[in-house]
Amino acid sequence: MHRLAEMHAYVSALREQGLTVGLVPTMGALHAGHLSLVDALQQEVDTVIVSIFVNPTQFAPGDDYDSYPRTLDADVELLATVGVDAVFAPTPTEMYPQGELRTSILPGLPGRYFEGKTRPTHFAGALTVVNKLLNIVQPDVAAFGEKDFQQLVLVTNMVADLNLPVRILPVPIRRDTDGLALSSRNARLSETERVTALFLSKAVLAVQRQCVDGALPSEAKRVGLSLLEAQPGIEVDYLEIVEPQTFVPVADDVAGAARVILAARVGQVRLIDNAAVEIAGPSTEENA
Template identity: 55%
Template sequence: MTTILTTIAEAREALVDPRTNGTIALVPTMGALHEGHLSLVRLANEHADSVVVSIFVNPTQFGPGEDFDRYPRTFDEDVALLEGAGVDAVFAPAVDEMYPKGLDQTLVTGGPASRILEGAHRPGHFDGALTIVHKLVSIIEPDLAVFGEKDAQQLFLVRAMVDDLNLRTAIVGAPINREDDGLARSSRNRYLSAADRELALHLSAALRAADGAADADAARQIGRECLDGDGIVLDYFELVDPSTFLPVEGAHTGTALAVLAARVGTTRLIDNQLLMLGVSTAVN
């Protein structure tokens, strides 16, 4: 039986016993759940005695003109899925419960890696995301929190926040969950028309095409060319060092994380993949 908690006081009270008797994992979500979220829940269940999933469409991580209002809200279906997945509690507060004084309040702001890529294209996005993650961690006080690797920059910045502010929650990353044809699962895939859904396959294809390139410059060129087509507007295709999330030099070889964002029709999607560069896989 999954308990629904809607206030901070209720959540703290409900978690006293689970905390005394074991470990707690938090899976923060914005709802509109799909198989990708359920894979995070399974990972959380493996690592902790109790699993709490938060469902909160956080206004402070959406910019003006972004899709806050039309973001899919499917609460009843979400709860049914979480019941089936053996989740102990859902924390689903109202906006006023999380931001009682309004949205312009104390914020958590990331370091240099928060100001590039997604941070450059969505100003304020990471301030909002880090702030709500911090609030959820303060309220639930989980032993660990699980985040998807699809939002690679967010995951990097959440780990940095935990380190930098000396928080006590361990951060666990979960592999990207993909459809059979390679499309990374995302709540925003619901926005795609059938034609856009076809076009969206270019994103994961570009990442696969760039893998094994001679160096970072070659990988960037391959990736960008794959995404230079009708119906797709590329925001960025970049290669970063996974340990700093800063772009690697052009001649870089070895591992690098390829990250991209592109608009397919009116839908903005992101994806990423760890690449191996400049290492011949030919058999002599």
């Protein structure tokens, strides 16, 4: 389906049958990570809809909008193999008939850091299109991956703040057998760059292990940065350990749940990764 009216009619028919509806919003170029979202949602609802839309409003000038992979036919075939009930693939004109947006949703304070700082218009565009898709499809549940963890938090905040009648289902990161977080952008890596990109997941997991072993956040962060800085071909944007709701970097005197987040360029491809960490906090001896 390509038109909003088609999707409205399809969902209305489902509702008349008393069926529950789930949505997986994507930008296409699908891989096993997206299929894990589908699988998680199939355990929750009767009908799964996947949207495929490369949203121009979340790309800034100089971003990779034009080069972002578009593989709609292959995506539809892949989704059919896992029993997806419907695919919604609107055009930019269908989603933005007036051309430029007249209204957008601002992400709030957590959206000003990290991805929001590097890509200042990104989250406003992403939240606005997610809000539009939620209003068009009106799902009971929508699945989002933890790989885009900051986006997941902001979408969850938006749903709560605007009282949207949908439950957000977080789905863990899906990794390749060598540990690399699955991403549509991985297809743009050369063979050599893909080997280099493995150090992103290695750095994230090294920070995670350091925290498990009782290292202070600043110490764990240094270990991860050292690993990345020793690899030619990696340009680090940020590596930080943050409070997982506010995205404020955690201090060494903090204990509890946190998130290590990372963004870096490998060649011309910008990749992100993250993992949950548990901060032990300063030892008794250090506090004495």
